[in-house]
Amino acid sequence: MTDTVTTQPVPPHRTAEEIGRTPLGPRPLPPLGEQRPAGELSSVDTVLPNGLRVIAVRRAAVPIVEVRLRIPFGSPSAADAPGHAARAEVLANTLLTGTARRDRVQLDTDLALVGGDLGTVVDPERLSIGGSALASGLDTLLDVLADVLTGAVHSDEETARERDRLVERITLARSQPSVIAREALQRRRYGDHPFSVEVPEAALVAQVTAEQVRDLHRGSVLPRGSVLVLVGDVDPERVVAQVGGALSGWAGQDAARELSPLPPVVGGDLLLVDRPGAVQSQIRLSSQAIARTDPRYPALQLANMVFGGFFSSRLVENIREDKGYTYSARSYLEFTPSGATLLVDADTASEVTAAAVLETRYELGRLGLVPPAGEELETARRYAVGSLLTATSSQAGLASFLANLAVAGLGVDWLRGYPTRLAEVTAEQVAQAALEFFAPSAFTGVVVGDAGRLAPQFHALGGVTLP
Secondary structure (H helix, E strand, O other), rough: OOOOOOOOOOOOOOOHHHHHHEEOOOOOOOOOOOOOOOOOOOOEEEOOOOOOOOEEEEEEOOOOOEEEEEEEEOOOOOOOOHHHHHHHHEEEEEEEEOEEEOOOHHHHHHHOOOOOEEEOOOOOOOOEEEEEEEEEHHHHHHHHHHHHHHHHHHHHHHHHHEEEEEHHHHHOOOOOOHHHHHHHHHHHOOOOOOOOOOOOOOOHHOOOEEEEEEEEHHHHOOOOOOEEEEEEEEHHHHHHHHHHHHHHOOOOOOOEEEOOOOOOOOOOOEEEOOOOOOEEEEEEEEOOOOOOOOOOOHHHHHHHHHHOOOOOOOHHHHHHHHHOOOEEEEEEEEEEEEEEEEEEEEEEEEEHHHHHHEEEEEEEHHHHOOOHHHHHHHHHHHHHHHHHHOOOOOOHHHHHHHHHHHHOOOOHHHHHHHHHHHHHOOHHHHHHHHHHHOHHHOOOEEEEEHHHHHHHHHHOOOEEEOO
16 A cells, blocks of 8 residues: 655745735835834943953843953054054964963863853954953953963964964955955055055065064053953943952053044045956945044934945945946945044946946935935934944944944943934934035045956046056
């Protein structure tokens, strides 16, 4: 006797458009829910005797504590910036490879026993150390952190190993179109300022010695001027006392080195950077913006949302949805030591690069001449508030956000009040921000691509310096 298998008919395939429609027309979208403000955050914001600013925040969602340390790590001069960047990268990669008390394995083991981890990253502005642990293991996490800050040995063997790995990674990274475009944009915006050296030369990294790294650690890994943020299932007052005890041995008379002020971004022609044989181009535009502390900042953020800050923005609708010039286009605010800049990014096929630049310029001008109002502005406002609440809803997200605010001298109070400030922005204020910050003449930047194919297009378009 055999089993009888009954097969079910396969339903016909429906497209996304068909799924979204009914016989009476498109399915109506559900109404947006009311935006809820962030809950009250119990916090302490203080400066320890060694000059370290500590921000401790209670968020008891899960029994974990997130830690973010930001140490100013600027280059002493523009002339030394390339060498400093190379030494700083090696330092960041060897910071957790052993101390006088713990070797690399013991560091990892002690953290693992409390469900913890630590990681490091460095940029032209700061050395950052971040991680987390079970709240019950905070003492261990702080002890490991203190050990690393005061006792990292940067041994010859570990330095050589990490240096060789860095050389390989940097060599690969510098061949990527996005890195080439970023470096070209930084040089276009800031010239030889140390801020423009984000990825060191592999040849300079290869020359870094362990003794140079140890000297850099002694002279630059300093508490005064640094910021430590802790967020989690903790009592803020008690946490500050724990940090004060654990890091009491981290000291220094000098302050950590802040990056020198940046020159303002000045509008002008784009620069065409030749990448022979490239089938795609990277478009990178930038202009000067303002700091979060400026009263005009909320209006600027909403204007940016409308222009290119989310998927339903004007720029995306134009060069992605309507014309298909790019898969992704965006505009965003990048915060710098002197405030902020506006950036516009898009990657396009070579044959439509000039057309994409033209349409981007058109949308920049249209934002000021036809400013957002009504539903367009309210959608952007809801998205901005919702994105902020989403980004800070987790302990990790809140810790990172507060660490970035702290670098600008801000804290929990700024975060508490910002949704209200966004809600109070008027259409007239957004229109003024659009005129002031999105004028096409305010932007400069670069286009990276095959100059042989792009030069004739840009010669006709104008506003682009050819190689």
